[in-house]
Amino acid sequence: MELHSTKQKQALNELFQEADLLSSTQIRDQIVGQLYRKSHQLVKEGVSFTKNKFDHRTEKLDAIFTSPVFGFPIMLVMLGVVFYLTIAGANIPSSMLAELFGWVEGYLTLFFTELNAPDWLHGVLVLGLYRGTSWVISVMLPPMAIFFPTFALLENYGYLPRVAFNMDRLFKTVGAHGKQSLTMAMGFGCNAAAIMSSRIIESPRERMLAILTNNFVPCNGRWGTLIVLASLFMATGFTGGMKTIVTTSVIVGIVLFGIIITFLVSWVLSKTALKGVPTHYTLELPPYRKPKFFDTVIRSSLNKSWSVLVRAVKVAAPAGILTWILANIQAGDSSILLHIVQFLDPLGQAIGLDGFILMAFLIGLPANEIVLPILLMGYLSTGALIDVDGIEDLKKIFIDQGWTWLTALNMMLFSLLHYPCGTTLVNIYKETKSAKWTFWSFIIPTGIAFFVTFLIAQLARILNWV
Amino acid sequence: MSNFRIALCGNPNTGKSTLFNALTGLKQHTGNWAGKTVEMKKGVYTYKNDQYEIVDLPGTYSLYSNSLDEEIARDFIVFGNPDITIVILDATALERNLNLALQVLEMTNRVIICINLIDEAEKLGININEKLLMRRLGVPVIKISARNKTGIPMLLDTVSRVISGVIQCTPFQIEYDEETERKIKILEPMIDRIVGHDISARWLSLRLLDGDRQLFEQIEERKARNREVLINGATFHKTKTGIK
Numbered sequence: 098m099e100l101h102s103t104k105q106k107q108a109l110n111e112l113f114q115e116a117d118l119l120s121s122t123q124i125r126d127q128i129v130g131q132l133y134r135k136s137h138q139l140v141k142e143g144v145s146f147t148k149n150k151f152d153h154r155t156e157k158l159d160a161i162f163t164s165p166v167f168g169f170p171i172m173l174v175m176l177g178v179v180f181y182l183t184i185a186g187a188n189i190p191s192s193m194l195a196e197l198f199g200w201v202e203g204y205l206t207l208f209f210t211e212l213n214a215p216d217w218l219h220g221v222l223v224l225g226l227y228r229g230t231s232w233v234i235s236v237m238l239p240p241m242a243i244f245f246p247t248f249a250l251l252e253n254y255g256y257l258p259r260v261a262f263n264m265d266r267l268f269k270t271v272g273a274h275g276k277q278s279l280t281m282a283m284g285f286g287c288n289a290a291a292i293m294s295s296r297i298i299e300s301p302r303e304r305m306l307a308i309l310t311n312n313f314v315p316c317n318g319r320w321g322t323l324i325v326l327a328s329l330f331m332a333t334g335f336t337g338g339m340k341t342i343v344t345t346s347v348i349v350g351i352v353l354f355g356i357i358i359t360f361l362v363s364w365v366l367s368k369t370a371l372k373g374v375p376t377h378y379t380l381e382l383p384p385y386r387k388p389k390f391f392d393t394v395i396r397s398s399l400n401k402s403w404s405v406l407v408r409a410v411k412v413a414a415p416a417g418i419l420t421w422i423l424a425n426i427q428a429g430d431s432s433i434l435l436h437i438v439q440f441l442d443p444l445g446q447a448i449g450l451d452g453f454i455l456m457a458f459l460i461g462l463p464a465n466e467i468v469l470p471i472l473l474m475g476y477l478s479t480g481a482l483i484d485v486d487g488i489e490d491l492k493k494i495f496i497d498q499g500w501t502w503l504t505a506l507n508m509m510l511f512s513l514l515h516y517p518c519g520t521t522l523v524n525i526y527k528e529t530k531s532a533k534w535t536f537w538s539f540i541i542p543t544g545i546a547f548f549v550t551f552l553i554a555q556l557a558r559i560l561n562w563v
Numbered sequence: 564m565s566n567f568r569i570a571l572c573g574n575p576n577t578g579k580s581t582l583f584n585a586l587t588g589l590k591q592h593t594g595n596w597a598g599k600t601v602e603m604k605k606g607v608y609t610y611k612n613d614q615y616e617i618v619d620l621p622g623t624y625s626l627y628s629n630s631l632d633e634e635i636a637r638d639f640i641v642f643g644n645p646d647i648t649i650v651i652l653d654a655t656a657l658e659r660n661l662n663l664a665l666q667v668l669e670m671t672n673r674v675i676i677c678i679n680l681i682d683e684a685e686k687l688g689i690n691i692n693e694k695l696l697m698r699r700l701g702v703p704v705i706k707i708s709a710r711n712k713t714g715i716p717m718l719l720d721t722v723s724r725v726i727s728g729v730i731q732c733t734p735f736q737i738e739y740d741e742e743t744e745r746k747i748k749i750l751e752p753m754i755d756r757i758v759g760h761d762i763s764a765r766w767l768s769l770r771l772l773d774g775d776r777q778l779f780e781q782i783e784e785r786k787a788r789n790r791e792v793l794i795n796g797a798t799f800h801k802t803k804t805g806i807k
Contacts, residue, residue, distance in 0.1 A: 108757050109779060115753065116771040119746040124772050125627075129662075131739050136661035143695045144657055147688040296621070299630035383576045384655070384683075389710075 155384045159259065163382075168263040175256070176352065179247050181345040184324055187239035188341075194235035202227060220425060221418055225474070229417020232470040233409050237321045241402040244320065248285065249397035253388035257282050261380055269375050271360045272367025274303035276378065277310075281359070284314035289520040291316075292528055302373045305534060306363050308525055312517040312542045313355040313362070318409070318465035322512050323348055325469060329492045330505035355513050358545060408520075409466035416460055416467050417474065424478035434475060448547055449507035449554030453498070458511065463519040468512065503563045507550040514546035567726055568616045570640050572667065573651035574660050575622030578679045580604075582651060582709035583619040586719075603635065610719045618645070624659075626666050627773065640670055641762055642785060646726050647673045649718075654684035654691060654706070664700070668734035669766045673725055674702045677718060682708040701733040736765065746772055758782055 161167055205227060209219040251257065260282065265275035276298050283291035291311045298304040315323055324344070332343035367373065423434040431439075434456070441459075442452030453475045461468035473491065476498050495504075516539045517525070526535040557563050573579045587606025604619040620639055621632040640648055650667050652660035657678070664676050678684075678691060697704040703721045707714030724730045738744065750768035758767060762782070770778050 105757070105783065108753075109783065112750070112753050112757060112771070112779070113776060116750060119749065120772050120774055124743065127740060127743055128769060128773065129625075131737055132662045132665050135665055135737055136658050139661055139696060139699060140658040142699070143692045145690045145692070147690060296631045381574075381576060 155382075158385055159382065162256065162259045163262050168259075172260055172263060173349070175251065177345055177349050179244065179251070180348050180352075181341060182247055183240050183244045183320070184328065184344050184348070185341045186243045187324065188328070190239040190242075191235055194238065195232075198231035198235055202231070217425070220421055225418045225421030226414050227417075229420070229467070229470050229474060230410050230413045232473065233321075233413040233466055234406065236325060236469060237317075237409060237466055238402065238406060240320050240324055241317060241406070242398045244317070245286065245397045245402055246394040249393050250388050250390070252282075253386065253393050255383050255385045258380060258382050262382060265380070267360065268363070271364035272373070272375055273306045273310075273363040274298045274300065274375055274378065275380060277303070277307040277363075280307045280311060281314045281356075284311045284316055286317055288312055288314070288316045288517055289524045292521055292524040295528070299378065300373075302367075302371050303375060305371055305529065306366055308529065309366065309534070309538050309541060310359040310362050312521065312538070313359045313514065315352065315355060315513050316465065316518075318518065319512050321466060322469045323351060323509055325491065326505045326509050327351075329495070330500070330502050333502075351509055351513055354510075358514065362541065362545070409464055412464040413467045413470060416463070416471055420460060420471050420474045421478075424475065432478070434478060438475070447554065448511070448550035449503045449557070450511065450550065451498070451504070454504075454508055454511075458515060461518075462516070465512070465518050501563045503554060503557050507553060510553070511546050511550050514542055514549060516543045516546075564612050564614065566614045566616065567646040568618065568644065569722065570618050570620055570643060570645035570648040571651065572620040572626075572636050572640065572648060572663070573622060573679075574624055574653060574656075574663055577622070577651050577653040577660065578709045579622055579651050580619060582677070582679065582707070583617060585709050585712055585715060586617055603639065608719075610723055613723065615722070618643070623663070625663060626670070627775075637670075638781075640667065642781075645671075647675060647722055649675045649677050649722070651677045651679050654678045654680045654689060655687060657689075657691065665735075665737055668700065668702065669736060669769070670763060672734060673732050674734055675718070675721055675725060676700060676702055676704045678704065678706045679709050681706040681714070682711055700735045702735075703730060703732075743769075743772070 162171060202223060205223050206219065209223060257279065261275055261278040264278035268275045268277050277295075279297065280291045280295045283294045288311050291314070292308055295304050295307040295311070298307055327347040328340070328344045331347040332340045335343050420434070423437070424432050426433050428436060437456050438452035440452070441455040445451040445453075445455045453472055456475060457468045457472035460471050473494065476494050516522075522535060522539060525538050526532065529535065571579055571583060583604065583606060586608050588608070603621070606617050606619070608615050608617065618639060620636040623630075623633045623636050626633055626637040626640070639645070648667055648671050650664045652664060664674075667674055676696070678693065681691070684691065691706065693704040693706055703725065705714055705718050705721055707718055709715075721730065725732060739747070747765060747768045750771060751764045754764045754767045754771070758764065758779075767778070
């Protein structure tokens with residue numbers, strides 16, 4: 098057996114030596130050249146054109162969508178429109194769902210009292226499990242059911258490669274790969290999936306840049322948090338349609354800020370730890386194709402929303418139970434939850450947040466979807482239970498806890514910038530096979546999140562804005 | 564009832580995933596941009612009592628293992644033992660797409676070339692003489708529109724007839740310049756001795772001339788693993804009979 102393999106190795110080495118002698122640097126060019134000549138010949142023989150005039154629609158549209166003048170404004174408007182539709186459309190179904198779940202909860206509580214069930218059981222199952230999950234669903238499902246199909250329609254129409262085309266120059270300037278904008282686009286849906294999609298980038302260096310910065314694109318799990326906080330705190334002086342527009346602008350601003358941070362981090366990394374020159378690549382701009390409307394809408398809203406939701410609920414249920422238990426087991430004079438919160442509070446205050454928010458982000462590590470529900474459960478566990486009938490009622494809870502616009506803004510920024518979720522981290526490890534880079538993908542965003550929120554909090558306090 | 568395995572490869576954005584969905588009915592999102600399928604997706608369909616497992620390979624422009632995607636696709640075609648490889652081409656960009664088909668023809672024997680988006684090509688006034696391409700390439704060439712589900716029955720029938728041997732494939736092999744051909748002739752017998760007949764020695768020679776040593780190391784690794792399994796299997800068998 099051993100003998101066999103050494104003999105085999107020897108033969109292989111001889112083969113390699115022989116090949117080295119024969120190989121030349123032009124051989125790849127010759128092979129590919131021959132392939133192209135053959136393809137050309139085949140097409141010349143086997144394909145005929147009856148129409149001389151080509152369809153110029155795609156070229157005409159590209160002249161607009163990828164124009165140096167209109168390209169970026171159009172991208173911004175598209176982004177704005179998608180978010181506007183999401184926010185405007187999600188409001189009413191969200192509060193309706195919340196109401197529905199609240200109504201069911203009343204009956205559940207009644208049912209538990211009927212059964213003479215012990216208080217702790219009711220607490221764990223209804224106040225922990227049921228409430229945690231139902232909040233996740235009512236906050237997340239409506240925006241998702243609008244955002245995913247809209248995005249998928251743009252994608253299937255063929256607009257996304259144009260975005261990549263527009264962004265290419267910017268990425269080149271910071272030393273990254275143009276296809277990074279495609280992985281970023283995937284990140285809007287789910288960072289964990291986007292990490293996998295970074296395989297389309299050939300060079301390992303640029304792929305690592307895409308992986309390390311993907312987190313700065315808010316994923317679906319964070320949309321809920323961003324949208325709720327923006328609509329509660331950022332558009333207070335406005336009503337009706339204006340309110341939605343202001344909320345949308347805030348969200349677009351947050352997304353742009355994330356993109357700026359992406360460029361900044363890519364630039365710093367490509368000048369330091371990941372030095373190198375961006376490689377060339379071919380970006381295919383497919384013809385614009387009219388998407389199959391219902392097919393796309395139904396497939397993406399059902400499939401994607403459903404799978405993300407299932408994941409959220411899977412995590413939300415245990416996290417809800419955990420939070421309830423932590424909040425209800427007494428250690429000394431207060432609950433375990435409060436001990437954790439008090440421990441985290443000074444750090445939280447320094448960056449304009451509080452101990453509860455940091456605790457929610459910690460428990461929310463497995464999935465960003467549950468951060469807001471956990472936070473609410475934490476807040477509610479401290480005082481009398483308030484019935485939350487709609488999204489607007491949430492604001493009362495936050496205000497009672499001493500929230501200002503600064504708290505909301507910094508929580509949004511922290512959510513945008515902080516460490517990737519557990520699934521994403523696992524995927525980063527799987528893709529890079531490196532504990533070191535997985536660690537950095539945790540530390541870099543977290544460091545930036547603390548730095549940015551600290552800066553804003555201190556600035557706002559010095560200037561007496563709050 | 565037998566089980567067969569089909570590899571589905573093609574350039575990005577040629578409707579590979581659409582065909583995959585049409586065949587398997589497995590719901591999966593297909594996007595209109597390059598490099599969407601980063602993982603291999605598997606699906607199953609039945610045709611005339613036979614079961615076909617179809618694997619949707621990542622979309623690539625070549626199979627020279629420039630990137631992880633290309634490596635995944637290439638490895639599956641070479642090492643994944645597909646009973647048949649379907650190369651899907653975009654009818655509106657046939658010249659560029661044919662490059663990949665020509666590469667696949669060098670790698671494996673049983674290939675079907677599937678020209679997709681034929682409806683779009685007809686709209687653009689592109690007429691494709693698939694019979695001529697079939698004669699030139701030595702494998703079945705089928706025009707389909709995966710979106711409108713035209714040509715699919717023909718494709719399914721051809722797949723089953725190629726697998727059962729009713730249709731014989733003699734994939735066209737590109738002839739390179741004299742210099743390269745001479746080098747191939749030197750390497751081919753050496754590779755034949757080391758690797759065996761499972762993988763085309765001509766293709767391996769080309770890969771080696773291109774400097775792809777990693778491919779050979781991988782072959783050795785796979786062989787070693789197979790031997791181990793064989794030995795373990797044998798010992799397991801022995802103890803089993805011993806108990807008897």
